[in-house]
Amino acid sequence: MIQPTNILISGGWGYGNLGDDAILLSTIKLTRSKFPNAKLHIFSYSPNETKDIILDSNCELHSSVHRLLFGKSAFRFLHTYKKSVNMPYTIKRISNRIKHYLPHHVIKPDFKALKELEYLFAEADMFIMSGGGYFNNWRESLISRCTELQLAQRFNVTSFIIGQTLDDFQPIYRDQVKSLLSKCNGVSVRDTDSFNMLKKMGIVSTIAPDLVLAGIDVKPSPHPKNEIVFIPAELPLHNTNSIIQGIADFAITNGLIIRIAITRLYNADVRCARKTLLTFRNQGVKADLDIPNNFNDVAKHIIGAKFVISRNLHGLILGYIGGANVISLHNAWKFKGFLNQINAADSLINIETDNITEIADKLNAAYNYNLSNEIRVELMNIVTKNFNSLISLS
Structure with missing residues (x-):
């Protein structure tokens, strides 16, 4: 098997959803086990915070495509603790409805900001878009995930999607998503509904449990x-x-x-x-x-x-x-x-x-x-086997 030198990894970390950080740690563990000498480049919405949980010394943190394109807007959209205004529930609902009906051109992505990432994709051997559920109908997130895949395909980088839960995409997005996914070297999701949705789109994928089941080293306590x-x-x-x-x-x-x-x-x-x-x-x-x-x-x-x-x-x-x-x-x-x-x-x-x-x-x-x-052991083995069989340069 050809051993990659530079691997790019993106996913749903840095937004304040700390459970998704477990996916990152699992992705690093599984990738490192398969490619022990590769340099891992991690894209995060908040790289300075994400680096605090990573112990792997051969990882480098970068601002994610989402952060570069849209700045800090996700913190406002998600109402991230201590990073956005804590609005009352009623006002928050009204605010979200207003944003939902804004014309798409009101909030424009800044594609010029991606120049600093182009050199990473140009030098990369592999791109892994890991979980969890951020490839969805949230417009900013969808544009960002699609842009990642477009960059990878533009520079002929071997690309994989693994551990995702995908949305039932709105009709306006389906052709674009289908085109990008069909050019990936491998796609794996973590639930039957995502698998069936991709099947209807004509996308071949595998299904395996959440990556966290194989990547967090914890044994059940005998004295809970x-x-x-x-x-x-x-x-x-x-x-x-x-x-x-x-x-x-x-x-x-x-x-x-x-x-x-x-x-x-x-x-x-x-x-x-x-x-x-x-x-x-x-x-x-x-x-x-x-x-x-x-x-x-x-x-x-x-x-x-x-x-x-x-x-x-x-x-x-x-x-x-x-x-x-x-x-x-x-x-x-x-x-x-x-x-x-x-x-x-x-x-x-x-x-x-x-x-x-x-x-x-x-x-x-x-x-x-x-x-x-x-079953715990079996699921861990299934996740590991699926990852190893999907992710390959050969």
Whole structure:
């Protein structure tokens, strides 16, 4: 096999979604295992922050295409904690609706800013667009992902997409996306819906579990902490009281402490976590809140708990890797796909429809479910094998 000298890696890190940093660490580990001597060039929306979690000395950080094209606008769009104005919920909704209806020419990408990246693509042997779910209908992000692929193809760089969850692209975008994906040397996604969507577009792909399952070196604790880790993310207003009450009752019945964790440093997530903490304490439940500085804090807060209840995917995955039983509060593609992969499809609470009795029953069932360690090992091997077979210059 030809050994690459320079490998470019992009993905969803630097936005404040700390769970996606786990994807970066996994991508580096898998890439380094296959190409031990290659120089890895990492594109990040916030390179100065991303470098703090990378231990590999042969990695170089660069501002991502998204950051170069659009500046700091993603922080405003995502309402990143301490990097954007913390607007009230109602005002935020109005603001987002206004931006949605703005003509596309109002916010223009600055393609001149890409000059500094062109030399990297010109010297690169390989480009890997890693996960998670940023190849979607968010216009800025979509333009950025497409631009990355266009640069790679312009300089004849061997290109791969791996570990993605893709949107059901709007008709206006489909031809462009199809053209770019069809020229990639390999595409792999992490859920069945993305796989089927690509199949309808005529794109050949493989499917494998989330990269984090193979890249984070954690063994399940033989003595898990007597606590529930609850990751509310941004809970919807509907039925929130039933969810909170159900978890509170469950914690009291089972003598568990509740640790509220945050995996996305977004204003709404932090605000929701603080409100949830106050609600639990007002009900007499022992509860704590951890606001992390980086991914290392997130991992420390989650791994080792008995039970993880999460509306964030990588909160679920980190809990699972650490040996916890898990239950999802989200029913999007990537959540259902992960639960199916770990043989726990029923460990899902539908916030929109489940009543307090159904919530209690599902919490009890998930808490007492026997998750197989053999499946954990099998998933790790599947991810590694898929990566190694997909990523190649030969």
